[in-house]
Amino acid sequence: xxxxxxxxxxxxxxxxxxxxxxxxxxxxxxxxxxxxxxxxxxxxxxxxxxxxxxxxxxxxxxxxxxxxxxxxxxxxxxxxxxxxxxxxxxxxxxxxxxxxxxxxxxxxxxxxxxxxxxxxxxxxxxxxxxxxxxxxxxxxxxxxxxxxxxxxxxxxxxxxxxxxxxxxxxxxxxxxxxxxxxxxxxxxxxxxxxxxxxxxxxxxxxxxxxxxxxxxxxxxxxxxxxxxxxxxxxxxxxxxxxxxxxxxxxxxxxxxxxxxxxxxxxxxxxxxxxxxxxxxxxxxxxxxxxxxxxxxxxxxxxxxxxxxxxxxxxxxxxxxxxxxxxxxxxxxxxxx
Amino acid sequence: xxxxxxxxxxxxxxxxxxxxxxxxxxxxxxxxxxxxxxxxxxxxxxxxxxxxxxxxxxxxxxxxxxxxxxxxxxxxxxxxxxxxxxxxxxxxxxxxxxxxxxxxxxxxxxxxxxxxxxxxxxxxxxxxxxxxxxxxxxxxxxxxxxxxxxxxxxxxxxxxxxxxxxxxxxxxxxxxxxxxxxxxxxxxxxxxxxxxxxxxxxxxxxxxxxxxxxx
Numbered sequence: 001x002x003x004x005x006x007x008x009x010x011x012x013x014x015x016x017x018x019x020x021x022x023x024x025x026x027x028x029x030x031x032x033x034x035x036x037x038x039x040x041x042x043x044x045x046x047x048x049x050x051x052x053x054x055x056x057x058x059x060x061x062x063x064x065x066x067x068x069x070x071x072x073x074x075x076x077x078x079x080x081x082x083x084x085x086x087x088x089x090x091x092x093x094x095x096x097x098x099x100x101x102x103x104x105x106x107x108x109x110x111x112x113x114x115x116x117x118x119x120x121x122x123x124x125x126x127x128x129x130x131x132x133x134x135x136x137x138x139x140x141x142x143x144x145x146x147x148x149x150x151x152x153x154x155x156x157x158x159x160x161x162x163x164x165x166x167x168x169x170x171x172x173x174x175x176x177x178x179x180x181x182x183x184x185x186x187x188x189x190x191x192x193x194x195x196x197x198x199x200x201x202x203x204x205x206x207x208x209x210x211x212x213x214x215x216x217x218x219x220x221x222x223x224x225x226x227x228x229x230x231x232x233x234x235x236x237x238x239x240x241x242x243x244x245x246x247x248x249x250x251x252x253x254x255x256x257x258x259x260x261x262x263x264x265x266x267x268x269x270x271x272x273x274x275x276x277x278x279x280x281x282x283x284x285x286x287x288x289x290x291x292x293x294x295x296x297x298x299x300x301x302x303x304x305x306x307x308x309x310x311x312x313x314x315x316x317x318x319x320x321x322x323x324x325x326x327x328x329x330x331x332x333x334x335x336x
Numbered sequence: 337x338x339x340x341x342x343x344x345x346x347x348x349x350x351x352x353x354x355x356x357x358x359x360x361x362x363x364x365x366x367x368x369x370x371x372x373x374x375x376x377x378x379x380x381x382x383x384x385x386x387x388x389x390x391x392x393x394x395x396x397x398x399x400x401x402x403x404x405x406x407x408x409x410x411x412x413x414x415x416x417x418x419x420x421x422x423x424x425x426x427x428x429x430x431x432x433x434x435x436x437x438x439x440x441x442x443x444x445x446x447x448x449x450x451x452x453x454x455x456x457x458x459x460x461x462x463x464x465x466x467x468x469x470x471x472x473x474x475x476x477x478x479x480x481x482x483x484x485x486x487x488x489x490x491x492x493x494x495x496x497x498x499x500x501x502x503x504x505x506x507x508x509x510x511x512x513x514x515x516x517x518x519x520x521x522x523x524x525x526x527x528x529x530x531x532x533x534x535x536x537x538x539x540x541x542x543x544x545x546x547x548x549x550x551x
Contacts, residue, residue: 092488096437158400158440165351165397166404207534208440210395243392284487284517317487317517 005067006196009139012308013197013232013255013276022303022310024332025068027141027199027234027257027278029315030060034322036091038063044088047074047095048118050125057130061138064322065329066311069134070141071126073315075201078145078186079153081117082110092318100156105163105171108154108178115189123186124193131194139197141234142190146202146225147179148218154179164213176221184228197232199257200225206239206261214244219251226252234278238314242266249274259313260286260298264305276308281328288317292327299331340368341376344409348381349388351401356409370416374453378406378413382451386536396440399535403447410450424455426546430481431459431468433492438485441515444535445481452539454479465492465499472505479545481538482528484515493518494526510545514538 001007003019010016012023036042039059041052057071074095080086085099102108114120123142130140145153151160155175163171187198202222204214226233235253237244240261248256249271256275258267260282267277280302281287286294299310310332316325340363347356363373385402388394428449432442439461449456459471472480480500482493493513500506512530513523514537523531530545532538 093435094486094488158443161397161440162400162404165399165401166353208396210392213395213397284490285519288487288517289522319488 005061005138006136009067009309010196013234015272015276015308018336021335022308022332023067023139024310024329025066025070025139025141025278026060026311026316027068027070027143027197027236028201028312029073030064030066030070030312030325031056031073032316032318032320032322032325033091034320035059035063042091043073043093044090044095047077047088048122050122050129053122053126054129054133057126058133061134064325066325068139068141068309068311069130070143070199071130072123072143075145075149076153077119077123078150078182080119081114082108082150082154082182084153086119094315094318097153100154100159102154102175103156103159105155105168105175108175110178110182110185114182115185120186120189124189127190127193127195135194140195142187142193142195142198144183144186144190144198144200146183146200146218147176147221148202148204150179150182151175152203161208164209164217169217172217176218180221180225183225187225187229187231187233191229191231195231197234197254198229199234199236200253201236204237204244206237206241206243208239211241211244211247215247219247222248222251222253236314245271255308257313264302264307268306272306272308277306278309279307279311280313281311283313283317283320287312287320287324290324292323292330295324295327296331299328300334303331303336340366341373344373344377345381345384348378348402348405348409349384351398351405353401353405353408356405357412360409360412364412364416370413374410374413374417378409379451379453382406382448383536383539385451386448386534386539390534390536396444399444399447403444403451406447406451425453426455426478426542427475428454428456428479428481428542429459429471429475429477430456430483431463432461432483432485433489433496434462434464435492436484436486436489437461438483438515441485441535442481442483445483445514445532445538448535448539449481449542452543454542465495468496469499469503469505472500472509473503477509479510479512479542481542482511482513484513484518487517490515490517490522493528497527510548512538512541512545 008023053071234255236257257278530541
């Protein structure tokens with residue numbers, strides 16, 4: 001196998017042949033101030049303009065040296081297309097959904113032109129631009145919100161979690177069921193636009209909900225999702241999810257993008273034979289506040305543990321120093 | 337189990353929000369002291385909820401329902417307390433710092449602190465340093481609790497602490513911080529008095545800070 005960025009990532013995604021080094025990259029946001037300054041692209045432009053999106057995403061490959069590009073920096077694209085009022089933030093602030101249209105858990109309306117709404121179109125267009133520029137050379141990752149995260153955006157996070165606590169399982173399942181088609185449509189559109197793989201961010205986060213909540217309420221929908229989609233899917237769930245790794249593998253995802261709170265060795269031993277693992281450099285303490293040496297050491301730990309693709313655990317803090325991100329690439333260049 | 341205190345305590349722990357009002361009414365009909373019900377059933381119940389949360393036996397959905405249950409009980413009991421103020425264990429102000437709109441962690445801390453008998457004022461999310469200073473001057477709390485979910489907003493906590501120092505308000509105030517990216521080392525670095533990794537620990541920290549300030 002020729003050890004290009006694209007090949008290394010695609011092979012690692014299916015635990016295939018190893019090239020001359022482990023691949024690096026991230027399925028979540030790589031946006032940071034240093035890359036914004038280098039490209040002249042900032043927020044909110046990079047959420048709203050396809051060219052700006054693609055340019056900032058590309059900087060993750062061209063400036064940091066990651067083997068992946070992923071152009072969606074917010075978690076609010078689908079929510080906006082479903083009618084939510086989104087504050088697109090600024091250079092120092094990530095976007096946020098401001099209104100919850102279905103707080104009352106009434107029937108959710110997915111517009112016929114959902115994929116043509118500006119917040120969806122911009123992602124497809126950015127992926128198409130990336131395909132034209134680096135297709136076949138760099139692994140292109142799309143990103144869609146899963147039905148659980150969309151429920152947070154539609155009902156409000158606390159409200160959604162409270163309904164679960166109150167035992168309103170019918171309401172909760174109905175919302176997930178009604179939102180799943182939006183996730184599926186978003187994923188399919190991104191594959192058609194040029195994504196090599198798509199990450200599904202679905203925040204049934206450790207510390208917010210338990211493995212038993214995931215198993216009972218979300219696992220059936222994730223199984224349905226992986227049945228419906230033919231292309232490679234990565235699952236991203238934040239927090240300490242050590243207690244639900246086996247369920248993620250059972251759901252049928254090809255890879256799991258995970259946090260430092262889940263020990264890399266444990267994750268590889270438990271599910272590394274069933275799904276690939278991506279991550280899991282600690283963001284707040286190491287990438288943001290640590291030194292390049294700290295980052296290098298953590299990346300080496302992940303490589304030696306057998307993590308398949310090495311990168312940050314989640315969307316990186318906006319003030320992450322570039323040198324720290326480059327230390328991940330340096331650790332991978334030292335090989336297996 | 338016939339002890340009404342124990343029955344109410346269990347109802348809080350299990351989040352039996354539909355039953356709590358009837359249980360409290362019945363205890364009051366039997367001439368139980370409202371303050372005793374609050375201390376031995378409500379506060380003691382929420383302590384157990386906090387422990388179960390810390391040990392990952394339960395998660396946010398269950399905790400929210402226990403808080404709903406507790407609040408329904410407190411709504412009956414608090415107006416009956418003799419001193420009006422209800423023997424508050426201390427006055428606490430909580431908020432999420434500027435630039436950060438995440439509020440679940442902060443809300444859970446508020447619920448748990450109220451469950452533990454503190455009087456809590458919630459100043460909401462995305463609160464500027466200037467507005468917070470004004471509120472502190474007016475409310476004169478014993479403790480300030482600062483929350484941040486984002487790594488990008490962590491530095492705001494330090495700005496708040498520095499501004500309180502500049503205004504001469506720092507010495508009369510204990511400050512505790514929390515949120516996903518925050519840890520004890522960061523809390524110490526920015527000069528906070530305490531850090532709690534979750535809502536249950538926030539209660540323990542608040543209790544110990546209150547005990548210290550009363551020495």
